[in-house]
Structure formats: structure tokens, C-alpha cells
Amino acid sequence: MSETGWSTTSTFKDYLENHFLTNINKGDGSQPVILLLDGHTTHTSTEMMKWARERNIHLFCLPAHTSPA
Incomplete structure (x- = not known):
């Protein structure tokens, strides 16, 4: 969580790296994965897409x- 309690690209990336990737099949990129998102700007930044x-x-x-909601 960020200090303000608001979602940031950094907190989202931290969640993906330390939770999401460890809980999907292998998490090594060998199989494609689809991730459904709500379109919040922290989820769709250029950094996150890359x-x-x-x-x-x-x-x-x-x-x-x-x-x-």
C-alpha cells in the first residue's frame, strides 16, 4: 500500500511481482496469461504495459x- 492509501503504478507493480507472478502457472513467461483490469491509470501506464x-x-x-464496486 502506498503512504496515501491510493493505488500507484509502483504499488501495482509490486503486487504483480510479489504476489501475482508467484501464483500463476510457473510465472516464467512460458505460457501467455490474460489479466483483466478495471482500466485505472496505474494499471495501464506505458511502464506497466511494457x-x-x-x-x-x-x-x-x-x-x-x-x-x-
Whole structure:
């Protein structure tokens, strides 16, 4: 969590590296993975898209107001 409690690209990347990758099949990029997101700017930054692409993770952003609150 960030100091302010708000999501940041850094906290999202930390979650992906230290939780998500360790809990998917192998997490070594050998199999493609699709990750559904809500489209928040911290999830769709250029940095995150590049990071995901390098690990064979496909980011799929849901349209606004379609994810549960």
C-alpha cells in the first residue's frame, strides 16, 4: 500500500511481482496469461504495459463502470 492509501503504478507493480507472478502457472513467461483490469491509470501506464509484455502477460481493460464496486 502506498503512504496515501491510493493505488500507484509502483504499488501495482509490486503486487504483480510479489504476489501475482508467484501464483500463476510457473510465472516464467512460458505460457501467455490474460489479466483483466478495471482500466485505472496505474494499471495501464506505458511502464506497466511494457512490463507485462516482457512477461507474456496480456492486459485486458474492462470498459468503464463494468467491474464490481
